[in-house]
Amino acid sequence: MTAENLSFDSRAVHAGRGDLAGLGLHVPPIDLSTTYPLPTVDEGGAAYELLSGGGVPEPGQTAVYQRLWSPGVARFEEALAGLEGAESAVAFASGMAALTATLLSRVAAGRPHVVAVRPLYGGSDHILATGLLGTRVTWATADGVADAIEEDTGLVVVESPANPTLDLVDLRALCAQAGEVPVLVDNTFATPVLQRPLELGASIVLHSVTKFLAGHGDVLGGAVACSEEMARQIRPVRAITGAVMHPLSGYLSHRGLQTLPVRVRAQQDTAQVVANWLADRDDLERVHYPGVEGADPAGLVGTQMSGPGAVLSVDLGSFERAARVAEGVRMIVHAVSLGGVDTLLQHPAAVTHRPVTDDAKPGQGILRISIGLESPEDIIADLEQALAR
């Protein structure tokens, strides 16, 4: 039985581990080597050329140097590619490093124009808005993508659910508009458990592995999943710019995938309970969550995305009230990031979306809550006492 024939949940547990029994191991070895012995000068040179050009080593071929290749990180990449339904995945030191390498690969291909749909993650918005990497951006609405495409457009960038409003974009319709231009979908919030953008017509899936995939708040990582042809354009950028994933992070991320389906579903169940409780209160402006009434007008939950996810936002009406609640929680941690086993809450306008221009900044009263694995009763009790302050 090969990993490809297994169900999604079984693949999450077994992918990237097919050779372990033959090695006499139960879990992947952690190889911290920064350099690898070269059998001969010729073999070393050939491997260097292959890897720096974006290729992958043959079994038994030297990996030369960790910045070119790391076997443990490659196990995680194989497993993630399988879950996203991609030929390949390329892992990085962070989600922003993954986006950076992807953008640079488009610039290197002579297609520096990017069409981007707001809202995006604050850092992604900032890197595109500043043009720091030599890209040129046109901001488009989801249904204005076709009109925004130019001759040298190399990428369309979109996030669904979006951060922090949890708005859903119809990805099938958007990919159809993009035509031949590759669409990159930031799938950090949904994870492949709930949404697989490549099946909807996208070409590249981006992850901040830091969030749900690794899932425990102890790994900084990023990845893209795409065709092997595209991966061959992105790996040389990783090799030369050096934003590689550390082997220990590769190990932890690979382990994180094993529990990803159960974590995401359990956290999602609790998020729905908390969202319903918030939506029933009359002292809040609005609950942003695709699972509450009116928040998914296009009916994308159940078609594009199998469930509403484990992140929600609540609009408390004012900056001051949002700040008071953020500072008033006890069990819930007031911290940025999301997707871990513990519930985190933060104020995007004040913190993560600080670099975003005013016209694209989220509402001043919005708090984003990433629901963890605690009991819904404890999360609700904590929010209730913080809201009463």
Ligand SMILES: *Cc1c(COP(=O)(O)O)cnc(C)c1O
């Ligand atoms: C966190 C995040 C990123 C950036 O990832 P890092 O690992 O922090 O570099 C990108 N997109 C989304 C949606 C995120 O939540």
